[in-house]
Amino acid sequence: MPIVKKDGETRATPPFTDEDIAQLRAGDHVRFYGTIYTARDAAHRRMVQALQERKPLPMDIRGQIIYYVGPTPARPGRVIGSAGPTTSMRLDPFTPALLEQGLKVIIGKGGRGSVVKKALQDNKAVYLLAIGGAGALLSGTIKSMDVIAYEDLGTESIKKLEVEGFPAIVACDMYGGDLLLAGKEAYRDQPALGDYVSVPPAEKAG
Amino acid sequence: MTTETKPGVREVQADDIAAKVAELCQTATHVLPEDVVAGLKRAEQTEKSPLGKQVLIEILENVDIAKREMIPLCQDTGTTVVMVDIGQDVHIVGGDLHEAINRGVSKGYTEGYLRASMVAHPFSSRVNTKDNTPAVVHTEIVPGDEFRITVVPKGGGCENMSRLQIMLPSRGKEGITEVVLRTIEESGGNPCPPLVVGVGVGGSSEYCMLLAKKAITRPVGQQSDDPETAEFERELLTKVNALGVGPQAVGGSNTAIAVNIETYPTHITSLPVAVNLQCHSARSKSATL
Structure with missing residues (x-):
């Protein structure tokens, strides 16, 4: 089963169908297993250009996951370096074209524009947040990495990752639900107070 | 050529600056300052949203993993912003200050397996410089004979x-x-x-x-x-x-x-x-x- 919901957590393994995506709602905490493809700015530009020229994409994205990441180089003996998400908004202009090709899951950070949100609904797909700046934690869930296209782009090349328990939170679902908007409304005017205890004006540790 | 050091003037070697910058680049990208960790812990304790709290717990977990396993805290190891306070009684010898800083950044990012994120021309070819140079350097002349460097990898x-x-x-x-x-x-x-x-x-x-x-x-x-x-x-x-x-x-x-x-x-x-x-x-x- 591609989607298994149990004890408040959702396990998800691609490829996904429309029916699988229908089970995911904004705010769901999901752990991914299996294959994830990476792509960010430069790779998106090339993929969308390929589509415009009616050329095939470097991989079959139907039912698959794309993760917006440009990792640090792996230390010797490691699979990958730090591997957290990059800002998704920059990929907005390229996203609808890939969703139309059958891409089902996108993982990044930050909000999406209205055009992308509508494309998610139209194509029955979801957008999730991985925790930005948690690249060391996320790195540990990645069990293998192969560069499969655009090797010349270095950190921006398309990589095929195999993951076990990669954590993410559904931000935009196929029903138009948006966690970022709902969350902000729910917690508006409930601040943690600004009376942080002032520490002695010590220098930062040398 | 040797130069005679004037009394009251302290010499700082360009090579020492390069070595220190390289070290700071690696430490800064792997070990979060204690004051920041304390701030994040306080946020985790006071957070009212369960999902927000979960995010903060994972952020703090990331801090521990980065330090323990020497994996950069974040894959975006930034533009290397370097702030230098140079005492007015310091004389930099053995090379050019900016060259020394960039040599340090190059060494730190290459040997530390940090991501190179700088592109040479901002609006044209945008080719990666491959070692995160050049740094963005701010120098300030201050009283005294100390030479203080702060490395801020800015995402x-x-x-x-x-x-x-x-x-x-x-x-x-x-x-x-x-x-x-x-x-x-x-x-x-x-x-x-x-x-x-x-x-x-x-x-x-x-x-x-x-x-x-x-x-x-x-x-x-x-x-x-x-x-x-x-x-x-x-x-x-x-x-x-x-x-x-x-x-x-x-x-x-x-x-x-x-x-x-x-x-x-x-x-x-x-x-x-x-x-x-x-x-x-x-x-x-x-x-x-």
């Missing part, structure tokens, strides 16, 4: 949300508050909250932004020496956290762990305000030579 996600506005002086505190809140609300999850918010007020346009950048390097929890500014910092921190953006913008009561304001006198016609956001991975590391 693109938060840096891209910076803002500068020159306001009418009559807008005062209200205007400053509006600029800060609007910048943070519109940035949403892009700058990776909870944030350290750097605010520069006064000076000239370029100096105001430098004040904001300096503000993000002030330790979390350390307030301005000026009581009025310190009170404004507390007021702004509460207002920022009332926005509801929350950790990673999932909604919550901690959008920032600090608002640091740096001020400078300004022209009778101006009220410059600069906002520089720093992500929760508020990395910086200093050393004195």
Whole structure:
């Protein structure tokens, strides 16, 4: 089963169908297993250009996951370096074209524009947040990495990752639900107070 | 050629500067300063949103993993901003200061397996320089004979949300508050909250932004020496956290762990305000030579 919901957590393994995506709602905490493809700015530009020229994409994205990441180089003996998400908004202009090709899951950070949100609904797909700046934690869930296209782009090349328990939170679902908007409304005017205890004006540790 | 050292002048070797910069690049990208960790822990303890709390727990877990396993805290190891305070009684010998700093950045990023994120031409070919050089260097001549370097690896996600506005002086505190809140609300999850918010007020346009950048390097929890500014910092921190953006913008009561304001006198016609956001991975590391 591609989607298994149990004890408040959702396990998800691609490829996904429309029916699988229908089970995911904004705010769901999901752990991914299996294959994830990476792509960010430069790779998106090339993929969308390929589509415009009616050329095939470097991989079959139907039912698959794309993760917006440009990792640090792996230390010797490691699979990958730090591997957290990059800002998704920059990929907005390229996203609808890939969703139309059958891409089902996108993982990044930050909000999406209205055009992308509508494309998610139209194509029955979801957008999730991985925790930005948690690249060391996320790195540990990645069990293998192969560069499969655009090797010349270095950190921006398309990589095929195999993951076990990669954590993410559904931000935009196929029903138009948006966690970022709902969350902000729910917690508006409930601040943690600004009376942080002032520490002695010590220098930062040398 | 040998130079004779004048009495009262201390020599600092360019090679020592390069070696120290290389070391600081590696430490800064793997070990989060204690004051930032303390701020994040406090946020985790006070967070009202269960999802926001979960995010903060994972952020703190990331801090431990990065240090223990020597994996960079974040894959965006940044533009290398280097702030140098040079005592006026220091003489740099054995090479060019900027060359030494860049040699250090190159060594630190290459040997430390850090991501090279700099492109040579900003609007044309955008070819990666492959070793994260050049650094952005700010030098300041200060009294004494110390040579102090601070390395701030600054991520693109938060840096891209910076803002500068020159306001009418009559807008005062209200205007400053509006600029800060609007910048943070519109940035949403892009700058990776909870944030350290750097605010520069006064000076000239370029100096105001430098004040904001300096503000993000002030330790979390350390307030301005000026009581009025310190009170404004507390007021702004509460207002920022009332926005509801929350950790990673999932909604919550901690959008920032600090608002640091740096001020400078300004022209009778101006009220410059600069906002520089720093992500929760508020990395910086200093050393004195």
